[in-house]
Amino acid sequence: xxxxxxxxxxxxxxxxxxxxxxxxxxxxxxxxxxxxxxxxxxxxxxxxxxxxxxxxxxxxxxxxxxxxxxxxxxxxxxxxxxxxxxxxxxxxxxxxxxxxxxxxxxxxxxxxx
Numbered sequence: 001x002x003x004x005x006x007x008x009x010x011x012x013x014x015x016x017x018x019x020x021x022x023x024x025x026x027x028x029x030x031x032x033x034x035x036x037x038x039x040x041x042x043x044x045x046x047x048x049x050x051x052x053x054x055x056x057x058x059x060x061x062x063x064x065x066x067x068x069x070x071x072x073x074x075x076x077x078x079x080x081x082x083x084x085x086x087x088x089x090x091x092x093x094x095x096x097x098x099x100x101x102x103x104x105x106x107x108x109x110x111x112x113x
Contacts, residue, residue, distance in 0.1 A: 003028045005035045011042035011111055013104070017049040020057025029060060036064045041073040044107045048080025053088045065098045076100070076107050 001018040014035050018024050036043045045061065047053070065075040076099045079086040089100055101107040 001027045003031050003035070007040060010040075011044055011108075012036070012040040014043060014045045015049070016045065016047055019052040020047075020050050020060070021052055021054040022056045024052075025054075025056045025060045032060060033064055033067070036068055036075065037071075041068075041071075042111050043068055043073065043075045044078055044104070044111075045075060046078045046080070046104070047085050047089075048078060048082045050082065050085050053085050058089070058092055058094060062094065062097060074111075076110060078102070078104055078107050 001024040002016070004015045006013045006015070012035065014032070016028065016032075036045070050057075061075075061077065068075050077089065077094075078101050079089065080102060086100065086102070089095065094100070099110060101110065
């Protein structure tokens, strides 16, 4: 399952592509934790290319968001126009812990605003 990141001066953008189910989450768990562990205090996770998001995938995101918050950082999620992922996340109430945005520009504004 592809996972990559890009750094800017202000934040790290993590890009995830594929299925965040049990197998996909297991495959990227270590890399995702390393990528979001505090190289930058602000981390944006782009889930717009995720085709399926299970409770295991949501737990992976929450664990890493909490870990980053414990170090004084902040994580936000970008869903783009991926209604499946945004609907799944909204139904869990995750946005109280990890804010959701539909675009990179809106997420960037949250960091700089």
